[in-house]
Every structure is written in structure tokens, then in C-alpha cells.
Amino acid sequence: MNTAIQIADLSYRYHDGTEALRGLSFNVAQGECVALLGPNGSGKSTLLLHLNGLLPEKLGLNGAVRILGQPITPDNIDTIRRQVGLVFQDPDDQLFCPSVEEDVAFGPQQLGLSDAEVSARVQKALAQAGLAGFGHRATHHLSHGEKRRACLAGVLACEPAVLVLDEPTSDLDPRGRREFKALLRQIPATKVIATHDLELVVELCSRAIVLDRGAVVADGPVAKLLNDEELMLAHGLERPHILRHRHPHVEEGG
Ligand code: ADP
Numbered sequence: 001m002n003t004a005i006q007i008a009d010l011s012y013r014y015h016d017g018t019e020a021l022r023g024l025s026f027n028v029a030q031g032e033c034v035a036l037l038g039p040n041g042s043g044k045s046t047l048l049l050h051l052n053g054l055l056p057e058k059l060g061l062n063g064a065v066r067i068l069g070q071p072i073t074p075d076n077i078d079t080i081r082r083q084v085g086l087v088f089q090d091p092d093d094q095l096f097c098p099s100v101e102e103d104v105a106f107g108p109q110q111l112g113l114s115d116a117e118v119s120a121r122v123q124k125a126l127a128q129a130g131l132a133g134f135g136h137r138a139t140h141h142l143s144h145g146e147k148r149r150a151c152l153a154g155v156l157a158c159e160p161a162v163l164v165l166d167e168p169t170s171d172l173d174p175r176g177r178r179e180f181k182a183l184l185r186q187i188p189a190t191k192v193i194a195t196h197d198l199e200l201v202v203e204l205c206s207r208a209i210v211l212d213r214g215a216v217v218a219d220g221p222v223a224k225l226l227n228d229e230e231l232m233l234a235h236g237l238e239r240p241h242i243l244r245h246r247h248p249h250v251e252e253g254g
Contacts, residue, residue: 003069004030004162004190005051010064011214012046012056020046022214028190030068030161035201035222036194038211039236044194045089047211048164051192052084053077068161082111085160085189089167091147100126100142100150101135107158121157129153130183145176152183163189169197198226198240210235 005028012021020043036044049055053072063071072080088094097103108121129149169177208225210218212235229239
């Protein structure tokens, strides 16, 4: 299977000297859905920002990340950002147009598509995000769950090969979480999801990578890792309740 993301010995230090990533290496195959786990401050968000070239600021100095085989360089950064769609943790950081339709159209417009193509992409993405009919709504009047879905629609409208999500279900009520998970399940892109929502991990992801202090401390099948109570507790996580009962999709060691 082809590799969507290759990370080889990736390190990153913020300007104030904080060492956020320390020699990470892993690959993600096309079509995989991978959970990124780890306690707060373990480097998950920093890693996600590297996947579409938002970090490091000096592109080209660090060839440790490759997307669909290509290193991220100043020359191909536009292509990389088309291939990797990043949904931020806080929808208010992502939504900036007055209406949902304008917001979702922004990405496709940057791709230089015709008005008709942009409009078709917007309608399709709104439907994929469960927001059909929401195009004329004001973004700042949406509920939190609707804002999250509007962000997802904006990213999907660019038809990325890789979808990267930072804590997509935090602050959602149970129904919002259920709806968001159902939407994600329908999206065929390669997915990397940083989350503390272990139910989401069990239900959607086949593989989990655990980070702690900027390093990969475990990488393997979700059922194996999440059932490893010692590993989970050692890295500020817990064995999820959902795995304490039999789950139809995830058997022990699977
Ligand atoms: P996580 O997403 O797992 O909570 P982060 O990637 O946000 O982890 O943070 C990793 C480390 O980098 C933490 O020590 C955090 O304090 C630090 N950090 C994050 N953003 C910045 C920043 N803009 N400047 C300095 N340090 C930062």
C-alpha cells in the first residue's frame, strides 16, 4: 500500500527553547485512520502542524516530513496544503467568513476553480458534513457542533487526500460526538486524529500512536494498545470503559 505520511526523525523546538518533538518516526499508509494519543503537552498539536507545513516556519530546513512521497519545501507548500486538510481544535480559529457558504467556498476559490465548480464543491462538502441547507446561516450563530461541522466542510471542499483533526469531539455533547463520528466514518481520506476521546478511537481507528514528551512511546493496533493498562496509565491515559465490555469491532489483541 502507498504511504500517505512519512515522518523520519522529526524534532522541533519552539522559539522559547521548549523541545516539543524529539526524534519522531512513523509512516501512515493511504486509507489508514490513525489515532494520536498522549497527555496534554506531549506534542500532538505540534506534530499535526508539521503535516501541512504550518511548522517549521523555515520550510525546507527540515526534510523529516513527506506527504505522498514529497518532502515539504517552499516550492511545493501549496500542493501539500491542498493534499492535507487540517481541522483545528477550536472552530473559532478556523471560521472567518460571515456565512457558512462563504467559509466553505474559501478553500476551493483559492484553488482557482470556476464559480460552478466551487459551488458544486460547497454543496457536496456541506452534505458530507451534515450541513445541507446551512449555507446561508451566519457562522457566528452556529452551535458549537455545527461550527465543528462547518470547519470539516471547509476542509472537505478542498478534497484533501489526508485529513488531520485536532481533538475533533472535545466540547461536543453526546449527540454531537455521535454525529461527528458518523460523518468521519464516511470520509475515505487517510485520517490522523489527535484525541482524548477513546470511544472515538475504538470506533474509528485501527491504529494508535502514543506520544509522551515529544516522543513516540507506542505504535500499534488500537485494541492492543488501549487494553494495555500499564502503558495507558504510564502515559497519562486510561483503559477505556468501552473495551471493558466486548466490542463487536475490536477484539483483544486485534
Ligand atoms: P499537545 O497537543 O499534546 O497538548 P503541544 O504540541 O500543544 O502538545 O505542546 C507540546 C509542547 O510544546 C508543550 O510543552 C507545550 O507547552 C509546548 N508549546 C506548544 N506551543 C508552543 C508555543 N507556541 N511556544 C512555546 N511552546 C509551545
